[in-house]
Every structure is written in structure tokens, then in C-alpha cells.
Amino acid sequence: MKLSELAKMHPKKVRELIRKGEVDLPTSGMSEGYLQANLAILPKKYAYDFLLFAQRNPKPCPILEVLDEGSPITKIMADGADIRTDIPRYRIYKDGEYVKEVKDLKDLWRDDFVTFVIGCSFSFEKAMLEADVPVRHIEDEHNVPMYITNIATLPAGIFHGNTVVSMRPIPYKDIVRATTVTARFPATHGAPIHIGDPSIIGIKDIDKPDFGEKSIIKEGEVPVFWACGVTPQAVAMASKPEIMITHAPGHMLILDKKDAYVSVF
Amino acid sequence: MKLSELAKMHPKKVRELIRKGEVDLPTSGMSEGYLQANLAILPKKYAYDFLLFAQRNPKPCPILEVLDEGSPITKIMADGADIRTDIPRYRIYKDGEYVKEVKDLKDLWRDDFVTFVIGCSFSFEKAMLEADVPVRHIEDEHNVPMYITNIATLPAGIFHGNTVVSMRPIPYKDIVRATTVTARFPATHGAPIHIGDPSIIGIKDIDKPDFGEKSIIKEGEVPVFWACGVTPQAVAMASKPEIMITHAPGHMLILDKKDAYVSVF
Known part of the structure; x- marks a missing residue:
């Protein structure tokens, strides 16, 4: 699959290819005109502090969507994106230390995970x-x-x-x-x-x-x-949460909303 | 104290008069040009759901500041406003029912209270x-x-x-x-x-x-x-939290930031 083809493709279709493992690349340039997002997944016990941190620091941490506890499915910024499979690569951190990169979260998913979808540049x-x-x-x-x-x-x-x-x-x-x-x-x-x-x-x-x-x-x-x-990410890691999962650098979640959707004027 | 005098007065001074009980009026027209805010106080156990509700519904629920658990003192939108005393009148709700109006929260304050300061029209x-x-x-x-x-x-x-x-x-x-x-x-x-x-x-x-x-x-x-x-307020009340405290209608918290501070363009 060429990037020029992925550039013209709807996000739902690109996420499907990523889910099937047919696309495993940095997402820059895919689904042109659509928002892409950073990912931070934390156990529920850290979620209030993290959401409050984002509320207090909206410029470094602009929250686009917070998923319900245990749910891996987006509702607001993308129709049914599956957080466990629809990002090409993920990074796992334990107690503030990088552990490994994985291609899906099927075996790692927990019922107490809260997913934060965060705007990217x-x-x-x-x-x-x-x-x-x-x-x-x-x-x-x-x-x-x-x-x-x-x-x-x-x-x-x-x-x-x-x-x-x-x-x-x-x-x-x-x-x-x-x-x-x-x-x-x-x-x-x-x-x-x-x-x-x-x-x-x-x-x-x-x-x-x-x-x-x-x-x-x-x-x-x-x-x-x-x-x-x-x-x-740096701030969360410094507090050494037992586990934190993020996207791998450049391997973002592609959303169904276009850039213009979040423009304020 | 005439409203025309209060209109020209800095918010810090007006809050001081409210704290002393010398001003006990709706705040519309006081400290002209400065932001005024709605207040919602809930026990910590409801705070994550309420903050997430606000994140998902920013138009009805624009959060200006969330105070730390148990702290009655603002840090961001006003320099040291005391949530227990600096609003002319408060309303107490228990299990979703209105109980009474009070002039301060000195005897009611709890270490697990989280205060939400919310933008007003x-x-x-x-x-x-x-x-x-x-x-x-x-x-x-x-x-x-x-x-x-x-x-x-x-x-x-x-x-x-x-x-x-x-x-x-x-x-x-x-x-x-x-x-x-x-x-x-x-x-x-x-x-x-x-x-x-x-x-x-x-x-x-x-x-x-x-x-x-x-x-x-x-x-x-x-x-x-x-x-x-x-x-x-209506949404929170419908879920019948054991206790919820708000400002009395029209009796707002006056902030140190001017309206222009929150203008996006």
C-alpha cells in the first residue's frame, strides 16, 4: 500500500488496514485533512489526576476525547475506532520505564484502563x-x-x-x-x-x-x-505509574473529524 | 455600600466585603470588566465523573478552575479567594433535594470537597x-x-x-x-x-x-x-449526590481575571 493511496483514504478504511496489520508505518500524511491524535492509557486510579492536569494545562495537553473506563472504543472523535488495534504501534511503560513496543493491545487490555485521546501538532x-x-x-x-x-x-x-x-x-x-x-x-x-x-x-x-x-x-x-x-507523557512517566501505554512516536490514531472541526475561528 | 461604588472596585476588595458580611447582594454589576463564575462543590468521589462530564460538554459546562481536594482557596482565576466565605450566598442540596440557603460554608466545609469554578454568561x-x-x-x-x-x-x-x-x-x-x-x-x-x-x-x-x-x-x-x-447543576442533582453546594442564583464568585483574559480571538 503506497502512502499516496493512504493519503486519499477515509480514516475508517486506514484504521481497518492498520487493524488487519496491512499498514505498519508512521501515520503522517495518511487520510489527508483528518485529525490525528496522541494516545495515553492509564489505569483508572490515575485518571482523575491526569484529567485535572490536562484541564489545568490545556496547551501541552489538549484532550479531544476520554473513553469510559474499560472501553477501547471511541465514540466522539471517531466512529468506533478500537484503541487496542487501530494504531500501528504502541509503547508500554512500567513504573516510569520503557519496556517494549507492541503492535496491538489485545492481550494487554484491562477493564480499568482509561484512554485519553490528545490533540497533536x-x-x-x-x-x-x-x-x-x-x-x-x-x-x-x-x-x-x-x-x-x-x-x-x-x-x-x-x-x-x-x-x-x-x-x-x-x-x-x-x-x-x-x-x-x-x-x-x-x-x-x-x-x-x-x-x-x-x-x-x-x-x-x-x-x-x-x-x-x-x-x-x-x-x-x-x-x-x-x-x-x-x-x-513526560509528566505522567515521572510519577512512575505502574503501567502507562502510549502510541509509538509518529504512529498516531487517525480520527474521523477533520482539522477544521476543531478550529475556533 | 452602593452598587455604583462596587462596580468600580477591584474583585479582591469586593470579596473582602462579602467575606465580612458587608455585601450581601446579587453580584451582577460589581467589579465591572471582571469575570464572574458559577460554583459547584462535590465530594471527591463524584469529582472524576463531573470533570469528565465537563470535558465532554464544554458549552454548558466550561470549567475555569478546579480546586485541589479539600482546598477552599483559588489559585488560578483569583488570587486567594476563599470559597467558604467569598460568595454572598450558597445553596445546599442533599440527595438531589434543595435543603437551604446559607451565607458561608465555615461549618459545612469538608476535607473531601472538590470545588469547580464554572464560566457564567x-x-x-x-x-x-x-x-x-x-x-x-x-x-x-x-x-x-x-x-x-x-x-x-x-x-x-x-x-x-x-x-x-x-x-x-x-x-x-x-x-x-x-x-x-x-x-x-x-x-x-x-x-x-x-x-x-x-x-x-x-x-x-x-x-x-x-x-x-x-x-x-x-x-x-x-x-x-x-x-x-x-x-x-441539573444533571448533577438528577444523580442525587449525597451533598452538593452551589452559589445561590445571581450570587456569583467574582474572579481577578478580566473577561478579555478568556477571549479566544
Whole structure:
């Protein structure tokens, strides 16, 4: 199956191919125009603190849907996506440590699991590209650079820690447009949280990201920082929950709602 | 103390007067330009379901702040407001039944109480008035008419029920403006959820609201409906929690953040 075919396919059909094991790739570019989402699965005993953390920190942790306890089936953002099988790859963490990557959760599913479907930056990057704002890590085909900042999240129960940001180098002439087009999508991290001097948010060396790969900042470009979906994962992991399951990086849940569905203006 | 004096006073000062018992009035018009909020206090055992209900139904239930279990002190939307004393009047409900109105919660406070601070429509009504959109129940000095619709909320745990709406009659020429100015404030119910024919959302007689008082709809005006903060209260009450405490109608919590702070554009 070619990516060009998957790009034109409805999310329901792509999820079906993923479920059958016929598609096992990063999902970027599939079902063009549709939302993709991060996944965090936690036992119910952590769910209130995690939901409260998200309520208090909507920019790094924009919740699109929370599934009922024990249910692996989406109702709101996708019609009947099965969380156990409809994502190409998952990562299992135990007591805050990475254990392994798996292709489905059929044998791991528990009746006390609560699934959080969380907005991802793919949507606002497309909005940037459509507005002719360059996105360096897409141009250069590498993973977006991410940094742990000195910006504390608002803690909730057992969850606390600093905000993780993603960085995109933006030409001066495009900074305002990059801000306004991404502000339309609070459900996928929204407007930047910092523009310019990285040291102000505690980043010592812009060429040494904490996650992902460095982006080249050209003459006349300014680093612009957005709250990143790695924040809730990092924060949750730091509190060492007995088990936590996420999507594998880049292997997202593809939803039935289009990007425009969550645009606020 | 005259309302005209309270109108110009900072929220911190007004809350202090309320705390001392020197102000015991509906808060409409006090601390002009600042947000006011609905209050819902529930024991922790109901808190996850209530927070999830709010996440799934943000239009009737826009959460501005959730206080930590047992804490009566706000941190985010107001600097140190004391939930036990800084609201003029409270209502106590037990097993879903109204019990009494009280002036403070000093003797009633419990270590397992979780306080939800919820956006209220005062903010968007001011935005309407500033945009020259008439607000009939303010003109005619009566309580806004509210109706139970046939629009089901998305249930969460023990909480389920239909959406309650408030209605404002709007002249044809102002309908679009009424929609766009209120859409700026999703944290205070946002854009309307229905415009026109009341029967479509299950309202049999527009002159017989389920709560509040009827508004006169003049020739050339259309009834416009917004999701109402009574929804979460009605839904919570229907599930008969052992105890639930709310503000008394019109007696709101005045916050330190201005309306513009929660505007999305």
C-alpha cells in the first residue's frame, strides 16, 4: 500500500488496514485533512489526576476525547475506532520505564484502563504550510526538535513537571502569521508559548534538543516554541505509574473529524 | 455600600466585603470588566465523573478552575479567594433535594470537597451590549428565561441528562453579530447552540420557561439559545449526590481575571 493511496483514504478504511496489520508505518500524511491524535492509557486510579492536569494545562495537553473506563472504543472523535488495534504501534511503560513496543493491545487490555485521546501538532503544521509558513523539520525530513523548558506546568495530584516545547525556525516576516494560524487550533496545542531568545525559557543550547533532532535556524529566522504533547507523557512517566501505554512516536490514531472541526475561528 | 461604588472596585476588595458580611447582594454589576463564575462543590468521589462530564460538554459546562481536594482557596482565576466565605450566598442540596440557603460554608466545609469554578454568561452578555446587541432580560430587569431541551448531553459516569439553554430574543439584523461576539468566549458558554424555531430543540411553549422568567419576543426578533450553566447543576442533582453546594442564583464568585483574559480571538 503506497502512502499516496493512504493519503486519499477515509480514516475508517486506514484504521481497518492498520487493524488487519496491512499498514505498519508512521501515520503522517495518511487520510489527508483528518485529525490525528496522541494516545495515553492509564489505569483508572490515575485518571482523575491526569484529567485535572490536562484541564489545568490545556496547551501541552489538549484532550479531544476520554473513553469510559474499560472501553477501547471511541465514540466522539471517531466512529468506533478500537484503541487496542487501530494504531500501528504502541509503547508500554512500567513504573516510569520503557519496556517494549507492541503492535496491538489485545492481550494487554484491562477493564480499568482509561484512554485519553490528545490533540497533536500535525494539524497546525498543515495550517502553517497552507499559509506559506515554512516548517523546517518537514522540509528537511527530520523529527521536530523538542526541549524541556523552565516553564512549570500547573501540578495536579501526582502529576507535576516542566513544559516540553517543540521548536520551528520562522522567518521574521512570517512570525505573526505562524502565531495567528496556529491560534485557530487550541485543540492541537494552539498558538506558540514563546517567540525568540531560547534562554528566557531555560533552553541552554538550541542545537541540543532534549528529544527529536536539531533544526537549522537560518539567517533572518527566529526560533518559535509551541507547547508539546510530550509534556503530559513526560509528566505522567515521572510519577512512575505502574503501567502507562502510549502510541509509538509518529504512529498516531487517525480520527474521523477533520482539522477544521476543531478550529475556533 | 452602593452598587455604583462596587462596580468600580477591584474583585479582591469586593470579596473582602462579602467575606465580612458587608455585601450581601446579587453580584451582577460589581467589579465591572471582571469575570464572574458559577460554583459547584462535590465530594471527591463524584469529582472524576463531573470533570469528565465537563470535558465532554464544554458549552454548558466550561470549567475555569478546579480546586485541589479539600482546598477552599483559588489559585488560578483569583488570587486567594476563599470559597467558604467569598460568595454572598450558597445553596445546599442533599440527595438531589434543595435543603437551604446559607451565607458561608465555615461549618459545612469538608476535607473531601472538590470545588469547580464554572464560566457564567455575564461576560458574553456584556460583549453583546458593547456590540449594540440588545439583551431583553437586562432591558426589562427580569431573570433570563431557561428551558430544558431535547438535546442530550454526552453522559459521563453517573451524570447524564438534557441540555438546559438560556434564550435571548435578537433582531434579525443582529443575529450574526450576537453569534460572533459570543463565540469569542467559549469559557463562558460561547456561541449559541440554536437559532430560531424553539420546537426543533423540544421547547413546546416559549412563553413558559422551565426556569427564570419569560422574555417578550418583539416583531422582527428571533429567539436565540445558548447552553446554560444550569445544565451541570441539573444533571448533577438528577444523580442525587449525597451533598452538593452551589452559589445561590445571581450570587456569583467574582474572579481577578478580566473577561478579555478568556477571549479566544
